[in-house]
Amino acid sequence: xxxxxxxxxxxxxxxxxxxxxxxxxxxxxxxxxxxxxxxxxxxxxxxxxxxxxxxxxxxxxxxxxxxxxxxxxxxxxxxxxxxxxxxxxxxxxxxxxxxxxxxxxxxxxxxxxxxxxxxxxxxxxxxxxxxxxxxxxxxxxxx
Amino acid sequence: xxxxxxxxxxxxxxxxxxxxxxxxxxxxxxxxxxxxxxxxxxxxxxxxxxxxxxxxxxxxxxxxxxxxxxxxxxxxxxxxxxxxxxxxxxxxxxxxxxxxxxxxxxxxxxxxxxxxxxxxxxxxxxxxxxxxxxxxxxxxxxxxxxxxxxxxxxxxxxxxxxxxxxxxxxxxxxxxxxx
Numbered sequence: 652x653x654x655x656x657x658x659x660x661x662x663x664x665x666x667x668x669x670x671x672x673x674x675x676x677x678x679x680x681x682x683x684x685x686x687x688x689x690x691x692x693x694x695x696x697x698x699x700x701x702x703x704x705x706x707x708x709x710x711x712x713x714x715x716x717x718x719x720x721x722x723x724x725x726x727x728x729x730x731x732x733x734x735x736x737x738x739x740x741x742x743x744x745x746x747x748x749x750x751x752x753x754x755x756x757x758x759x760x761x762x763x764x765x766x767x768x769x770x771x772x773x774x775x776x777x778x779x780x781x782x783x784x785x786x787x788x789x790x791x792x793x794x
Numbered sequence: 795x796x797x798x799x800x801x802x803x804x805x806x807x808x809x810x811x812x813x814x815x816x817x818x819x820x821x822x823x824x825x826x827x828x829x830x831x832x833x834x835x836x837x838x839x840x841x842x843x844x845x846x847x848x849x850x851x852x853x854x855x856x857x858x859x860x861x862x863x864x865x866x867x868x869x870x871x872x873x874x875x876x877x878x879x880x881x882x883x884x885x886x887x888x889x890x891x892x893x894x895x896x897x898x899x900x901x902x903x904x905x906x907x908x909x910x911x912x913x914x915x916x917x918x919x920x921x922x923x924x925x926x927x928x929x930x931x932x933x934x935x936x937x938x939x940x941x942x943x944x945x946x947x948x949x950x951x952x953x954x955x956x957x958x959x960x961x962x963x964x965x966x967x968x969x970x971x972x973x
Contacts, residue, residue, distance in 0.1 A: 669813055669817070672817075673813075673816075673817065673820065676817075676820050676821065676824055677820065679824055679827075680820065680823050680824055680827060683824070683827030683828065683831060684827065686831070700837065700941075701937060701938035701941035701942065702938070702941075702942075702945075703838045703840065703941050703942070703944070703945035703948075704945065705945050705946070705948055705949035706838025706839065706840055706944075706945050706948050707838055707839065707840075707948060708836045708837070708838050709836075709837050709838065709839050721937075759839060761837075762937040762941075763937065764936065764937060764938035764941070765936055765937070765938070766936070766937045767933065767934055767935065767936060767937070767965075767967070767968060768863070768931040768932060768933050768934070768935045768936070768937055768940060769933035769934065769965045769967075770937075771937050771940070772931070772933060772959070775844060775957065778844065779844045779845070784843065784844060785841070786841070786842055786843075786844055787839040787840055787841045787842065788839070788840050788842060788940070788941060788944060789837050789838065789839050789840075790837070790838050790840065790941045790944075790945060791836065791837055791838065792836035792837070792838055
C-alpha cells in the first residue's frame with residue numbers, strides 16, 4: 652500500500668456528530684411540549700389583562716386557587732366552562748364543603764382590561780355571597 | 795461427484811435507523827414548537843377585601859379614605875359633548891369639563907388624574923401605611939382603571955384595600971362592538 656493510500660484510509664470521515672445533536676434536539680422538543688401543555692387550562696385565553704407594572708408577581712400559587720375569568724362582554728368562565736354568577740356561588744359552596752380550612756381558599760379574578768366594572772362586580776358578588784374573602788384581581792407585568 | 799454448490803451468505807440488512815429523515819421530522823417539530831411558543835407574560839395579583847355579606851358586620855375605618863374610580867376617559871368626547879349640550883348651567887358645564895381628563899376622586903373632592911392621586915396617596919402612605927382605602931368603582935368604568943389604582947396602591951404598599959359598591963353611579967353599558 653502506498654503511503655498516500657494509507658493516509659487516506661486513516662483519515663476519519665468529516666461527519667457532524669449526529670447522535671449528540673439528536674439528543675439536544677429531543678431535549679428541546681420535550682421542553683417545548685411540556686411548557687406548551689402546561690399552558691394553564693384555568694386561564695381564559697380570550698382575556699387581555701390590564702397592565703399593572705408595580706404589582707407583585709405570582710411566585711407561589713396555592714394549588715386550591717379558584718380562577719374566575721371575566722371577558723370583555725361580561726361572560727364569566729371557570730376552567731373551560733361558561734358559568735353564571737349563581738353557578739359560581741354554587742361551585743364555591745361545593746368546594747368549601749370538601750376542602751379543609753375552606754375560608755383560606757384564594758380566589759383570583761382575571762378581568763379583561765376593557766370589561767366594565769359592572770361585570771367584574773357580578774363575579775365579586777357571587778364570591779362575596781359564599782363568604783370567601785381571599786380575593787385578588789389580576790393584571791400583567793409587561794406587554 | 796457433483797461439485798458442492800458454494801453457498802453464499804447474504805450480508806445482514808443494515809439495522810440502523812433512517813436517521814436523516816427522522817432528523818427532518820424532529821427539526822420540523824422543533825421549529826413548530828418554537829414558533830407557537832407564546833412570550834411569557836408575568837401575571838400579578840392584587841389583593842382586595844370585600845365587604846362582609848352581612849352589612850352590619852362591616853368594620854368601617856375611623857377615618858375612611860375613599861377613592862372613586864369614574865368612567866370618563868380622554869377619548870369619549872362625544873358623550874361629554876352630548877352632556878354639555880344638554881345643560882345650559884355654566885356650573886354644571888364646568889363640572890362636566892373637570893371630569894374630562896379626570897379619572898379618580900379622592901375623598902369626594904374634585905376628579906384628578908392618576909399621577910396627582912399618586913402624590914396624595916404617597917402622603918397618606920407616609921402617614922400611616924395601614925390606612926384602609928375604600929375603593930368605590932363606577933360600574934360603567936373599565937376594569938383597567940381599577941387595576942391601575944390597585945397597582946398604584948400596591949406600589950405604595952397600601953395593602954388594606956376595600957372594594958365597596960358605588961350605588962350612586964348608574965350602570966351604562968358600552969355600545970356593543972360590531973364584529
